[in-house]
Amino acid sequence: MPHLILRVTTKMFFAPILLFALYVQFHGDYGPGGGFQAGVIFAVAFILHALCFGLEETKKALPQRALTIAMALGVMFYAGTGLATMLLGGNFLGYDALAPHSTHHEGQHYGILLVEFGVGLAVASTMLTVFYHFAGREPEIDPEDW
Amino acid sequence: MIDLAFIAERYNYWIFIVLMMIGVYIVISRGNLVKKIVGLNIFQTSVFIYYISIGKVAGGTAPILPAAYESGHEGKGARASAAHGESAPAPGAASGESLHAAPQSAPEALPANDLASAVAQTPQGAGPSGEAGLHAAPGEAANPLLAPPDGAGDAASALGEAAHKAAEIVYSNPLPHVLILTAIVVGVATTAVGLALAVRIREAYGTIEEDELEAADDIAEFGAAFGEKAEGARA
Amino acid sequence: MNLMAQLPVLPVVIPFVAGALALLLPKGRAPWAWATFVSWLSFLASALLLREVAATGPVSYHLGDWPPPWGIEYRIDLANAIVLALVSGIAAAVAPFAYESVRAEIDERQSPYFYAAFLICVSGLLGVTATGDAFNIFVFLEISSLSTYALVAMGGRQDRRALTAAFTYLVMGTLGATFFVIGVGLLYHATGTLNLADLHLKLAGQHNRVVEAGFAFILVGIGLKLAMFPMHLWLPNAYAYAPSAVSAFLAATATKVAVYVLVRFFYSVFGLDFAFLGDALTYVLLPLGVAGMFVASLIAVFQHDVKRMLAYSSVGQIGYMLLGLSFGTREGLAAALIHLVNHGLMKGALFLAVACVVYRLGDHRCAAFSGLARRMPVTTWAFVLSGLSLIGVPGTVGFVSKWYLLEASFAAGHAWAAFMIVASSLIAVLYVGRVVELMLLREPPEQGPLSEPVKEAPLSMLIPMWALVAANLYFGLRTEFTAGFAEQAAAALMTVSGGR
Known part of the structure; x- marks a missing residue:
C-alpha cells in the first residue's frame, strides 16, 4: 500500500481538523472565528482526505449532490433566519425578535449562531465543490453534478 | 526639500x-x-x-452608541457607555492627522488592556468625549500604581511607562x-x-x-x- | 408580520432565498416556473414600494434593527424605487420568456443552476439599488456580477466565444469593483462612515485630496461597470455571446443599475457643492458621453451580428444618460433618469425579439434577419416598433427621453448638445434601418441552413416580448409614470445636493 505514513497521518488528523472547525465555528460568537473560517477549515479536512486517498474515495464519502444541497441549505439558513425574524415581527435579521422577552438580548446569540452556521455550511460545501471540479478535471463539468 | x-x-x-x-x-x-x-x-x-x-486609529475608541439607543440594545451599549459617558466620535471620524499617524508603532495588547481597566476606574466627567477621557486616564490611573513604597520601584515605573504609552493608544477599528x-x-x-x-x-x-x-x-x-x-x- | 413595513427589503430577499432553493429543484420545468413566480413576486413588491414612496416619500429600513449610521440602512426614495421597478419588471418579463429560449440554448440538465444564477443576479441588482450603505453596494454589485459571469459563460455551449467574453467581463468587472472599493475606503478614511446619507453630511465642506481621490476611484470603478465609453470593451462580446434571454435581461438592467449608482454618488453623496464634481461633469462625463454617442453608434452601423450591433448601441445610449447627467441641472438629471428607464424597456424588447429569431433560426447574424417579415411577422413587428423607439420616433418612449434630453440641453445652455443628440439619433436610424430593411424588403435566403421554413416563435416568448413593446408605446404616450416620477426624483436629489 503506497503512501502508508501519509494515509495513517491523515486518518489521525481528519477528526481533529473537523473538531477544530467546529470550535472556530461556535467560538465565533465570542471571539475571532466564525462561519467563513470554519467552513474553509472544515473543507480542508476533506481536501486532505482527497489528496491522500484519491478524489473517488472522498466523493464516495461526500458526494457532489450532498454538497449542492448543503450549499443551498446554508444560504437558506442564513436568509431563513432573516425571514424568521421578519415573521416574528422584527426587521430582516433583527435577532431580538427571536427571543422577545429576554432581558439580555438572548435573541442576538441565537441569531448569530444560526446565521454563522448557515455561512459555515455554505462556505464548506462551496469550497469542496470548487475543489472537486478543479481536481476532477473532467473534460466538461457534468451538468448532472449541479 | x-x-x-x-x-x-x-x-x-x-x-x-x-x-x-x-x-x-x-x-x-x-x-x-x-x-x-x-x-x-x-x-x-x-x-x-x-x-x-x-483600521489603526491613534486616540480612537470604540464607537459608543448614544443613550437613546440603549433601550434597544443595552446588552451591547450599556457597558461601554457607562464607562465613557456621552457618545464618543466614531473611530474613523478622527481627523486626517491622527489617521496619518496610524502606521506608527502599535502598542502591544497588554498596555491596551491595562488602559481599559484604568479607564473603567476613572471618574466620570473627565472630558466630554471618550477621546478626552482616554487622554486623562493615564495620569490618574498611574498615581495609585506609583504609590506603593520602595522595592516595587521597577515594576511601578514599568507600569507607569505602560500607562504613558497608553496615552498614545492606537485603537484597532474592527469595522x-x-x-x-x-x-x-x-x-x-x-x-x-x-x-x-x-x-x-x-x-x-x-x-x-x-x-x-x-x-x-x-x-x-x-x-x-x-x-x-x-x-x-x-x- | 407587517408586510408593508418589510416592503423595502422584500424585493431583494425574495429572489435571494429563492435562488438557493432553485438549486435544489429537479431539472426541467420546475426551476423555470419557480423563477417566474418569484420574479413576479419581486416585481409586485417593487411596484407596491414605488406606489408607497410616491405617496408618502422616502422609506428607511434598518437591517437587523440597527439604526443608521451604524447599521445597514435600506433607503428607498423615488430615484431607486423607479430603478427597482424597472429591474424587477424586466426580470418578470424575461423569466417567463426564458423557458423556451433557455431550453434551446442551454443543456436542460443545467437549468436549475441557470435559474438559480438568474435569481441571485436579480437579487444582487435590486440590492445595489435598494441599499443606502456604500460597502453594501459593493457586496451586491459583486453578487450580481459573479452570477452574471456564470450566466454569460453558459452561452459557451452555443458559441465558445462566450467563455472568453465572460472572462474579459470578469477581469474588467473585478477591476471596476475593486476601484470602487478603494474609493469607498478613501471616503471612509475621511469621514468614518459608510452610510450614504451620513457620508453626505460629513463630506460637506471637505475639499481635500483624499475625498477627491475617492471620488475619482468611484467614478472610474462605476464607469467600468456601466460601460462608460471608452471602458466599454467587455460589453459587446458579453452581450453578443451570452444566452439570448440573459442578453435581454442584462442589456435592460445591469448597466442601468450602475448608472443609478453613479447618480446616487454624484447627487446624494458628493453634492454639487463639491467643486471637483462640477469639473468631472464638464471635463470627463460630457466629452465621454458625446464621444460614446457617436463612436459606439458608428461602430454599431458596421456590425454583422445583430446582437453585437445592439450591444454597441447600448454603449451609445449610455452616452445619452451621461450627457444628461453632465449638465448638472435638474432637467438633465431628470432626462438621464427617464432615459435610463426607457432604454431598459426598448433594449429589453429588442433583445427579446433577437432571442425569438435565435430560437427559430439559431443565428443572430444579419443574414438570419433577411426576409424575416414573411417568416416571423409578429417578431418582426416587435423588432420594428422597439427599433423605432430606439431611434426616438414620436409615440414611443424613445421620443420622450430624447425630448427631455433636448429640453435639458437647451435649459443648460448647450444648444450644440441638442444638435449632437439629433445627429447621433440619425446614426441610430442607420443601424436600426439596416436591419429593418433586411427584414421587410429582402427575400428570405434561398439556400443554406437559414433557408428552411420556420414558424413564428411560441406564444410563451411572444407574450412577454409584446408586453415590453406595449410598455414602449404606453409609456411613450402616457408619461406621468416615467417622466413624472423621474422629474420628482430629480428634484428631490437636487434639493439634497444643493443644486437648483
Whole structure:
C-alpha cells in the first residue's frame, strides 16, 4: 500500500481538523472565528482526505449532490433566519425578535449562531465543490453534478 | 526639500500603491489568463492592506452608541457607555492627522488592556468625549500604581511607562477588518469563477494565451486565410 | 408580520432565498416556473414600494434593527424605487420568456443552476439599488456580477466565444469593483462612515485630496461597470455571446443599475457643492458621453451580428444618460433618469425579439434577419416598433427621453448638445434601418441552413416580448409614470445636493 505514513497521518488528523472547525465555528460568537473560517477549515479536512486517498474515495464519502444541497441549505439558513425574524415581527435579521422577552438580548446569540452556521455550511460545501471540479478535471463539468 | 520622515511614516500607503500598480500592470500586460487572475489577486490584496492599515486609529475608541439607543440594545451599549459617558466620535471620524499617524508603532495588547481597566476606574466627567477621557486616564490611573513604597520601584515605573504609552493608544477599528473579510470572500469567489472559466476556455480552445485565443476566433469567423495573415503580421 | 413595513427589503430577499432553493429543484420545468413566480413576486413588491414612496416619500429600513449610521440602512426614495421597478419588471418579463429560449440554448440538465444564477443576479441588482450603505453596494454589485459571469459563460455551449467574453467581463468587472472599493475606503478614511446619507453630511465642506481621490476611484470603478465609453470593451462580446434571454435581461438592467449608482454618488453623496464634481461633469462625463454617442453608434452601423450591433448601441445610449447627467441641472438629471428607464424597456424588447429569431433560426447574424417579415411577422413587428423607439420616433418612449434630453440641453445652455443628440439619433436610424430593411424588403435566403421554413416563435416568448413593446408605446404616450416620477426624483436629489 503506497503512501502508508501519509494515509495513517491523515486518518489521525481528519477528526481533529473537523473538531477544530467546529470550535472556530461556535467560538465565533465570542471571539475571532466564525462561519467563513470554519467552513474553509472544515473543507480542508476533506481536501486532505482527497489528496491522500484519491478524489473517488472522498466523493464516495461526500458526494457532489450532498454538497449542492448543503450549499443551498446554508444560504437558506442564513436568509431563513432573516425571514424568521421578519415573521416574528422584527426587521430582516433583527435577532431580538427571536427571543422577545429576554432581558439580555438572548435573541442576538441565537441569531448569530444560526446565521454563522448557515455561512459555515455554505462556505464548506462551496469550497469542496470548487475543489472537486478543479481536481476532477473532467473534460466538461457534468451538468448532472449541479 | 523632500521630507523623508513624512514619506517614511506613511509606508503603508506606499505598500498599497506599489502592490496596486503591480497588480494592475500584470492584469493589463500579461496575455496568459491565469496570470491575469494572479494580477487581479495582487490588486485586490493591495486594497485589503489599505483597509486594514486604516483600521489603526491613534486616540480612537470604540464607537459608543448614544443613550437613546440603549433601550434597544443595552446588552451591547450599556457597558461601554457607562464607562465613557456621552457618545464618543466614531473611530474613523478622527481627523486626517491622527489617521496619518496610524502606521506608527502599535502598542502591544497588554498596555491596551491595562488602559481599559484604568479607564473603567476613572471618574466620570473627565472630558466630554471618550477621546478626552482616554487622554486623562493615564495620569490618574498611574498615581495609585506609583504609590506603593520602595522595592516595587521597577515594576511601578514599568507600569507607569505602560500607562504613558497608553496615552498614545492606537485603537484597532474592527469595522475595516469586517469589510475586508467580506471583500476577501468576494475575491475568493471571483478567483474561483475566473479559474473555472480559464479551465473551460482551455478545454474549448486548447490554450489560455490571449493572442492564440484571438487568432482562433478570427480563423473561425473569417476563415483560415485571415488567420494566416494575422499570424504573418505577428511574426 | 407587517408586510408593508418589510416592503423595502422584500424585493431583494425574495429572489435571494429563492435562488438557493432553485438549486435544489429537479431539472426541467420546475426551476423555470419557480423563477417566474418569484420574479413576479419581486416585481409586485417593487411596484407596491414605488406606489408607497410616491405617496408618502422616502422609506428607511434598518437591517437587523440597527439604526443608521451604524447599521445597514435600506433607503428607498423615488430615484431607486423607479430603478427597482424597472429591474424587477424586466426580470418578470424575461423569466417567463426564458423557458423556451433557455431550453434551446442551454443543456436542460443545467437549468436549475441557470435559474438559480438568474435569481441571485436579480437579487444582487435590486440590492445595489435598494441599499443606502456604500460597502453594501459593493457586496451586491459583486453578487450580481459573479452570477452574471456564470450566466454569460453558459452561452459557451452555443458559441465558445462566450467563455472568453465572460472572462474579459470578469477581469474588467473585478477591476471596476475593486476601484470602487478603494474609493469607498478613501471616503471612509475621511469621514468614518459608510452610510450614504451620513457620508453626505460629513463630506460637506471637505475639499481635500483624499475625498477627491475617492471620488475619482468611484467614478472610474462605476464607469467600468456601466460601460462608460471608452471602458466599454467587455460589453459587446458579453452581450453578443451570452444566452439570448440573459442578453435581454442584462442589456435592460445591469448597466442601468450602475448608472443609478453613479447618480446616487454624484447627487446624494458628493453634492454639487463639491467643486471637483462640477469639473468631472464638464471635463470627463460630457466629452465621454458625446464621444460614446457617436463612436459606439458608428461602430454599431458596421456590425454583422445583430446582437453585437445592439450591444454597441447600448454603449451609445449610455452616452445619452451621461450627457444628461453632465449638465448638472435638474432637467438633465431628470432626462438621464427617464432615459435610463426607457432604454431598459426598448433594449429589453429588442433583445427579446433577437432571442425569438435565435430560437427559430439559431443565428443572430444579419443574414438570419433577411426576409424575416414573411417568416416571423409578429417578431418582426416587435423588432420594428422597439427599433423605432430606439431611434426616438414620436409615440414611443424613445421620443420622450430624447425630448427631455433636448429640453435639458437647451435649459443648460448647450444648444450644440441638442444638435449632437439629433445627429447621433440619425446614426441610430442607420443601424436600426439596416436591419429593418433586411427584414421587410429582402427575400428570405434561398439556400443554406437559414433557408428552411420556420414558424413564428411560441406564444410563451411572444407574450412577454409584446408586453415590453406595449410598455414602449404606453409609456411613450402616457408619461406621468416615467417622466413624472423621474422629474420628482430629480428634484428631490437636487434639493439634497444643493443644486437648483
